[in-house]
Amino acid sequence: MIASHSVLRRPLLAAVIGASCTMPVLANADINPEFFGYARSGIGSTSGGGSQTCFKSAGAPAKYRLGNECETYAEIGLGAQLYQQQDTTFDFASRVAYVTAQDNDDESLQDDDNNISLREMYVSGTNVVGGLPGATLWAGKRFYKRHDIHMNDFYYWDVSGPGVGISDIDVGTGKLSFAWTRSEGNDDGDGLFPDSGQQISDDTLDARWTDIPVNPGGSLQLGIDYGRSSLPDWQQEYYDDQGVDYDEGDKGWMGTIEHTQSDWFGGTNTFAVQYATDGIITRDNNAVGRGTGTLRQEGSMWRVLDHGQIWLAPDKLDMLYALVYEDKDMDDNTGRKWFSAGVRPVYYWNDIMSTAVELGYDRIEPQGGVTGYDDSDHHLTKLTIAQQWSAGRGAMIRPTIRLFATYAKWSGDAYTEARDPSSLDIGAGGSNNVDFDDTDGLTFGAQMEVWWGS
Amino acid sequence: MLSSYRLAVPLSTLMIALAGCSTPLMAPHAPTIPASEGQHALESSADCCTSLASLPYQPITAQQTLTLNFTPQTPVHDFGDGKSFFHAFELPRNNGPVTLSVTSPVRDGQVFAPTIMILDSAFQPIRKVSSDALTVRRPTGFSTARLGGQFSVTPGPNAQYLVIYSSDADRQASTTYESEEKAYARVRGLAEPAGPDPRAVHTATGEVTLEIASLTGSTGMAPMIGDTPAPIPEATGPRPQATAPAPAPVSNTADFDYRRMIDAALKAGDVELALDLAERAERSGHPGTRAWLADRLQAKMP
Numbered sequence: 001m002i003a004s005h006s007v008l009r010r011p012l013l014a015a016v017i018g019a020s021c022t023m024p025v026l027a028n029a030d031i032n033p034e035f036f037g038y039a040r041s042g043i044g045s046t047s048g049g050g051s052q053t054c055f056k057s058a059g060a061p062a063k064y065r066l067g068n069e070c071e072t073y074a075e076i077g078l079g080a081q082l083y084q085q086q087d088t089t090f091d092f093a094s095r096v097a098y099v100t101a102q103d104n105d106d107e108s109l110q111d112d113d114n115n116i117s118l119r120e121m122y123v124s125g126t127n128v129v130g131g132l133p134g135a136t137l138w139a140g141k142r143f144y145k146r147h148d149i150h151m152n153d154f155y156y157w158d159v160s161g162p163g164v165g166i167s168d169i170d171v172g173t174g175k176l177s178f179a180w181t182r183s184e185g186n187d188d189g190d191g192l193f194p195d196s197g198q199q200i201s202d203d204t205l206d207a208r209w210t211d212i213p214v215n216p217g218g219s220l221q222l223g224i225d226y227g228r229s230s231l232p233d234w235q236q237e238y239y240d241d242q243g244v245d246y247d248e249g250d251k252g253w254m255g256t257i258e259h260t261q262s263d264w265f266g267g268t269n270t271f272a273v274q275y276a277t278d279g280i281i282t283r284d285n286n287a288v289g290r291g292t293g294t295l296r297q298e299g300s301m302w303r304v305l306d307h308g309q310i311w312l313a314p315d316k317l318d319m320l321y322a323l324v325y326e327d328k329d330m331d332d333n334t335g336r337k338w339f340s341a342g343v344r345p346v347y348y349w350n351d352i353m354s355t356a357v358e359l360g361y362d363r364i365e366p367q368g369g370v371t372g373y374d375d376s377d378h379h380l381t382k383l384t385i386a387q388q389w390s391a392g393r394g395a396m397i398r399p400t401i402r403l404f405a406t407y408a409k410w411s412g413d414a415y416t417e418a419r420d421p422s423s424l425d426i427g428a429g430g431s432n433n434v435d436f437d438d439t440d441g442l443t444f445g446a447q448m449e450v451w452w453g454s
Numbered sequence: 455m456l457s458s459y460r461l462a463v464p465l466s467t468l469m470i471a472l473a474g475c476s477t478p479l480m481a482p483h484a485p486t487i488p489a490s491e492g493q494h495a496l497e498s499s500a501d502c503c504t505s506l507a508s509l510p511y512q513p514i515t516a517q518q519t520l521t522l523n524f525t526p527q528t529p530v531h532d533f534g535d536g537k538s539f540f541h542a543f544e545l546p547r548n549n550g551p552v553t554l555s556v557t558s559p560v561r562d563g564q565v566f567a568p569t570i571m572i573l574d575s576a577f578q579p580i581r582k583v584s585s586d587a588l589t590v591r592r593p594t595g596f597s598t599a600r601l602g603g604q605f606s607v608t609p610g611p612n613a614q615y616l617v618i619y620s621s622d623a624d625r626q627a628s629t630t631y632e633s634e635e636k637a638y639a640r641v642r643g644l645a646e647p648a649g650p651d652p653r654a655v656h657t658a659t660g661e662v663t664l665e666i667a668s669l670t671g672s673t674g675m676a677p678m679i680g681d682t683p684a685p686i687p688e689a690t691g692p693r694p695q696a697t698a699p700a701p702a703p704v705s706n707t708a709d710f711d712y713r714r715m716i717d718a719a720l721k722a723g724d725v726e727l728a729l730d731l732a733e734r735a736e737r738s739g740h741p742g743t744r745a746w747l748a749d750r751l752q753a754k755m756p
Contacts (some may be wrong), residue, residue: 037641038641077641120643127525142643143642145646146644146645147645187696210645218649219649260647262647262648262649268635268647268649314561396635398595450595451595451638451641451642452594452596453591453595453637453640454594
């Protein structure tokens with residue numbers, strides 16, 4: 001507060017003097033820090049005893065998140081505009097992300113569930129390239145134009161990482177962006193490398209044509225990502241010696257077509273189709289579109305999704321919804337089909353208080369070669385009711401404090417004999433306090449969620 | 455299967471939560487009046503006053519934050535450039551320069567776009583800042599998109615009254631602002647939502663926050679730069695205030711009170727500016743100012 005106070009006052013004082021004397025203006029290039037970020041945290045319990053269990057279908061890359069997040073997660077960002085002359089600007093941004101299991105007060109990073117990671121550290125210059133007005137040149141680590149479904153925290157197009165690029169080149173019809181990003185991986189977990197610390201460099205080249213107007217309120221974007229492992233001579237020789245064929249599996253590409261409709265029942269709708277091949281297909285995790293560090297992953301993936309927000313009754317009732325179908329067909333039969341659907345209607349009692357209900361369903365149909373979780377078809381349904389207090393009306397309005405109760409039901413036992421997760425994946429940060437042989441569970445608790453920026 | 459005791463705790467938690475439904479946590483701000491309804495109310499309201507001199511001026515102090523509601527119950531006057539709901543104030547005398555900050559939030563795609571008018575003691579308008587000189591502030595996650603501006607004025611016979619209203623020109627314009635979804639995308643490093651930014655219509659009704667703050671923090675101080683209000687460029691906004699008159703250059707700086715300015719800078723926590731001022735004072739024939747500032751700084755140290 002004190003800092004912003006003096007920042008505001010200073011140009012005023014300077015200008016009072018500047019306006020009244022023949023002295024030159026005093027104002028220097030001040031740095032006005034931008035503080036931005038996101039956080040969620042809370043407390044929960046599992047009915048029957050123990051801390052909160054979070055319900056996720058085994059093998060699914062996402063779970064419906066309302067009243068179903070067991071960790072504390074935060075991103076703290078600091079940045080500043082460092083230069084501005086006419087339309088030319090240079091901006092710096094940084095971001096550190098924190099995740100803890102939300103177990104106690106003093107949570108050590110030595111605990112597997114806890115982490116601090118440096119997610120962003122980059123500079124962007126707008127209007128710095130002659131002949132490309134409005135374009136932004138950037139370099140450094142960053143979140144790069146990530147595409148996600150908010151209600152299940154699923155990132156379906158995310159090539160973030162260290163990189164360089166030029167974005168938003170105005171081509172008359174829409175904008176073009178190009179980027180080169182890096183995502184190192186460790187050799188498929190086979191431990192073939194003599195030293196486990198040795199990594200494979202994966203490059204992703206990303207090209208997007210965005211903001212193409214196609215219909216009133218609607219716009220299209222097309223993207224293509226090419227990923228490949230960049231093997232130095234010694235790694236190639238090493239794999240040749242081991243008899244590993246890396247000709248196909250170390251590279252892949254992904255195409256994305258996405259249509260966004262605004263003025264859609266008071267909100268927006270996004271529809272996307274994606275196709276990916278071989279090495280660019282992420283195994284079970286969230287981000288897709290970047291190299292994965294695998295050399296022998298061959299196959300293809302189709303994905304169709306639709307998600308958005310609509311107002312069913314203006315200012316009274318809105319709804320988030322999501323629909324995903326993904327078919328991962330791997331040559332070694334380790335893929336799976338994933339079907340996911342969810343709705344989150346929220347009724348606003350007034351500007352502050354609302355009641356949210358979230359119903360989510362995930363179904364997994366593994367291919368024959370899947371091991372590590374229930375290799376037969378299985379599914380999980382969750383239902384959450386939450387009373388929320390927020391800083392306004394609308395699905396994306398935060399801060400929010402919510403009290404929730406979540407009920408989930410799934411097929412199959414929670415654990416197999418060997419205590420491997422089967423139909424239920426408790427996810428990071430969670431604990432499985434569901435009893436043996438149970439096929440359903442109930443949790444309750446409280447959570448806050450907030451984002452901010454300047 | 456779920457036995458009943460397992461349901462008891464979470465369900466009772468939920469019952470308690472739901473019990474709160476009938477009692478709102480806090481009173482929400484006034485509901486937004488639809489644009490057409492507000493405009494109609496304005497047109498059908500009678501002019502409260504025959505002249506600018508007969509407006510209901512309320513005295514304000516030099517340290518005050520007011521929430522001004524422009525509703526069908528607010529007084530109406532035709533200001534020549536438009537009939538409008540308005541609020542009128544008498545500025546505090548003998549306080550030295552003050553800063554006036556106005557903020558008008560965008561709510562439900564509507565915003566009240568204010569003109570700020572300063573009148574002299576004879577009720578003659580001497581300065582107008584219309585809404586196109588205000589800047590659009592982005593939503594931050596803690597506050598919605600809003601129009602905002604800040605300028606300074608030295609109350610005195612030449613600047614005695616303040617009126618906030620909305621002219622016809624203000625209401626014919628509209629404000630393009632960043633949506634909450636776009637702000638969220640920017641803050642989270644997501645792809646920005648496609649499509650144009652939303653546009654807020656300028657309405658006859660709305661809410662404006664007026665913050666008045668003494669620039670020096672002192673009272674009873676003689677006007678710093680004569681009685682002429684010094685127009686202040688927007689602190690952060692990219693657009694110049696087109697309506698502000700050009701500053702009158704003051705050629706004689708002999709009676710320019712550097713020490714008072716330095717005091718003001720120190721009060722504002724700006725040591726760098728204070729040092730700069732001391733340097734200038736030295737150069738323009740006020741020897742000893744630097745040493746005096748050094749004493750002041752030492753006195754301030756714990």
